[in-house]
Amino acid sequence: MRVFESDSIRNICIIGHGAAGKTSLTSAILFDSGSVNRLARVEDGNTVTDYDDEEIDRKISINAALAHCEWNKKKINILDTPGYRPFLAETQLALRAADAAVVVIDAVSGVEVQTEKVWAFCNEYSLPRIIVISKIDRDNASSERSLASLEESFGRAAFPLQIPMGAEKSFEGVISIVTEKAYKYARDGSGKFQEEEVPAQYKDELASMREKLIEIVAEASDALMEKFFAEGTLDQADLTEGLKASILQGNICPVFYASSTLNMGIAQILDAITDLLPSPTTVGKTKGINPKTNQPVERAISSKEPYAAYVFKTIADPFAGRISLIKLNSGIMRSDSTYNNQTKGKSEKFGPLQIPQGKTMLPVGEVHAGDFFAVTKLRETTTGDTLCDPANPIVFARVEVPEPSITFAIEPKSRGDEDKISNALARILEEDAAIKYTRDAQTKQMLLSGSGQLHVEVTVAKLRKRYSVDVLLKTPKIPYRETIRGKADVQGRHKKQTGGHGQFGDCWIRLEPLAHGGGFEFADEIFGGSIPRNFIPAVEKGIVEAAARGYLAGYPVVDYKITLYDGSYHPVDSSEMAFKTAGRIAFKKAMEQANPVLLEPIMDVEIYAPQEYAGALTGDLSSRRGRLQGLDIKRDIQIIKAQVPMSEMVSYEPVLTSMTGGRGTYHMEFSHYDEVPAHISAKIIEEANKDRKEEEE
Numbered sequence: 001m002r003v004f005e006s007d008s009i010r011n012i013c014i015i016g017h018g019a020a021g022k023t024s025l026t027s028a029i030l031f032d033s034g035s036v037n038r039l040a041r042v043e044d045g046n047t048v049t050d051y052d053d054e055e056i057d058r059k060i061s062i063n064a065a066l067a068h069c070e071w072n073k074k075k076i077n078i079l080d081t082p083g084y085r086p087f088l089a090e091t092q093l094a095l096r097a098a099d100a101a102v103v104v105i106d107a108v109s110g111v112e113v114q115t116e117k118v119w120a121f122c123n124e125y126s127l128p129r130i131i132v133i134s135k136i137d138r139d140n141a142s143s144e145r146s147l148a149s150l151e152e153s154f155g156r157a158a159f160p161l162q163i164p165m166g167a168e169k170s171f172e173g174v175i176s177i178v179t180e181k182a183y184k185y186a187r188d189g190s191g192k193f194q195e196e197e198v199p200a201q202y203k204d205e206l207a208s209m210r211e212k213l214i215e216i217v218a219e220a221s222d223a224l225m226e227k228f229f230a231e232g233t234l235d236q237a238d239l240t241e242g243l244k245a246s247i248l249q250g251n252i253c254p255v256f257y258a259s260s261t262l263n264m265g266i267a268q269i270l271d272a273i274t275d276l277l278p279s280p281t282t283v284g285k286t287k288g289i290n291p292k293t294n295q296p297v298e299r300a301i302s303s304k305e306p307y308a309a310y311v312f313k314t315i316a317d318p319f320a321g322r323i324s325l326i327k328l329n330s331g332i333m334r335s336d337s338t339y340n341n342q343t344k345g346k347s348e349k350f351g352p353l354q355i356p357q358g359k360t361m362l363p364v365g366e367v368h369a370g371d372f373f374a375v376t377k378l379r380e381t382t383t384g385d386t387l388c389d390p391a392n393p394i395v396f397a398r399v400e401v402p403e404p405s406i407t408f409a410i411e412p413k414s415r416g417d418e419d420k421i422s423n424a425l426a427r428i429l430e431e432d433a434a435i436k437y438t439r440d441a442q443t444k445q446m447l448l449s450g451s452g453q454l455h456v457e458v459t460v461a462k463l464r465k466r467y468s469v470d471v472l473l474k475t476p477k478i479p480y481r482e483t484i485r486g487k488a489d490v491q492g493r494h495k496k497q498t499g500g501h502g503q504f505g506d507c508w509i510r511l512e513p514l515a516h517g518g519g520f521e522f523a524d525e526i527f528g529g530s531i532p533r534n535f536i537p538a539v540e541k542g543i544v545e546a547a548a549r550g551y552l553a554g555y556p557v558v559d560y561k562i563t564l565y566d567g568s569y570h571p572v573d574s575s576e577m578a579f580k581t582a583g584r585i586a587f588k589k590a591m592e593q594a595n596p597v598l599l600e601p602i603m604d605v606e607i608y609a610p611q612e613y614a615g616a617l618t619g620d621l622s623s624r625r626g627r628l629q630g631l632d633i634k635r636d637i638q639i640i641k642a643q644v645p646m647s648e649m650v651s652y653e654p655v656l657t658s659m660t661g662g663r664g665t666y667h668m669e670f671s672h673y674d675e676v677p678a679h680i681s682a683k684i685i686e687e688a689n690k691d692r693k694e695e696e697e
């Protein structure tokens, strides 16, 4: 592999809604630039960037994958990212490493829910972007509708630099508004095209679009504005320079057209990437924090600066081990050297540096500022870490990935596999920051949380295929809680006479409810030594332990206050043990009188689906005891907000999928605990006590 200088590099991330055509576009780019020798297809499972078994099986992207190509003597690093919601954390992490984005939209569906999501990520990272309207060859593809939906969602920044010649079955190629040339393509997948004069029927449209473009571009700088006013137009060189500046400022996001599967329009997109999008040198600087002073610092993206690199992704390869994908923000890094992991405060021995082409690794001796590389088997380094010269320290900000939205309980198919599962999941967690694995202290279940059912299923498939552990997915037990609505004032007395020493403990307590989220309070109002000081903590301990085991149905009691105000003791027979028991007895008696109730977790749910399903979906939610919080419409997408008990949402995903023909998605997070209605709580208590009996037997 050749070494590239910062100004010959372009780092782009390909983003968009699920199935918009990102991987297919990447595939065509790699073929047309001569990086691979066939036009691979997602359907055939042979693309460079969807190489994971799960991706091949499901024909969707699950991981961000890195590839590269050369075009116009520039090296383009391409991150092909997933578009489906459960995998967007990957996309977010990849975008963090890119200098620009290529936003792909489907020419039939236009802007979709996740298009807006990834667009917002780009805004967050201030990334310049171009837009590709893909699948322009499909039936019902429409450039007008696509442009209208872009303008509606993103305003006037989305501006076409091309006019498509024909559409659907008659798509022939594109006309460039900048070069004023037509590029007529073969439809045989070869990617061959001819540069031609613009056909007469497009000339008027071209002239008026060009005029508009020049007006927008002139706003990029005062100098251009002056020229524009003086001459009424801009020359070609000024137009290109102004366009680059406008893109960098985010004032314009040029729109292009392509059919990736027919391999048409790709060369012009590659030209745009090398000629219009910024190199790391143009980006100029990266921002970080000086860990010594905690002050913000900037570092020039230059090979002459001390080294500083950011780990943007980790792959847990069952054979190669841990693979770290790294962006070098400044300096030079070389194979077989030792580097400082600033985040972990440890040094790391690097083996050979490698340049990934999907799963294939190409060795390289050194890498210069602005470029990407991979290195395997680092010991301490994980995603989000900074590696840098300890004498010139800088730390780059991590990406916060969203909290998981769905939780399943997992059980090993064969007994005794728990440790194996934990070890394998620890590997998987290294590469997937959006997965969480916990053991519920209350229910004792192993819980696997992810960004959607598909995400959790993919993780389970990884466990099976990579680590040979089979697990069953179950709906998790609902973490109910108990609390009280009333007050009680009781005595707990424990007295036992068995042979020699007896046991004696006696306490009087008041139990009262605390406000929601109040937890537990213990007030000690013992005066005059009715209970000796050293036994008071024992009473509290007995109460806390009893509360953790629950009263109604075995769920922990929350939001209550205990006041210990009187008691008595025996000089010989009293002990900590005896007072603990007295506390437990008192608590049980108090619960009996204090009107105990069951609490259940309530979720904030947001459902996105085409408008025509709104009625059916809200009806279904109310049958799940949901409370509607609001309805919103964004274009033809209905957003339904509701609060629904967790127990009613455990198997919602398949229901939503079948109700909307796969066009609905949803997100939920924990909101608060609320009282379970009496008729339902009776059933839960009965069930739980049956289980508890079985466990005891």
Ligand SMILES: Nc1nc2c(ncn2[C@@H]2O[C@H](COP(=O)(O)OP(=O)(O)OP(=O)(O)O)[C@@H](O)[C@H]2O)c(=O)[nH]1
Binding pocket: 016, 017, 018, 019, 020, 021, 022, 023, 024, 025, 042, 043, 059, 060, 061, 062, 081, 082, 083, 084, 134, 135, 136, 137, 138, 258, 259, 260, 261, 262
């Ligand atoms: N007709 C037509 N079909 C296309 C085109 N591009 C992609 N497709 C098809 O659209 C489907 C999805 O394509 P992908 O390239 O996997 O889309 P993606 O955006 O990478 O999808 P995710 O990564 O899973 O979000 C596949 O069946 C492709 O063959 C195109 O330009 N024209």
Ligand SMILES: [Mg+2]
Binding pocket: 022, 023, 024, 050, 060, 061, 080, 081, 082, 083
């Ligand atoms: Mg893809």
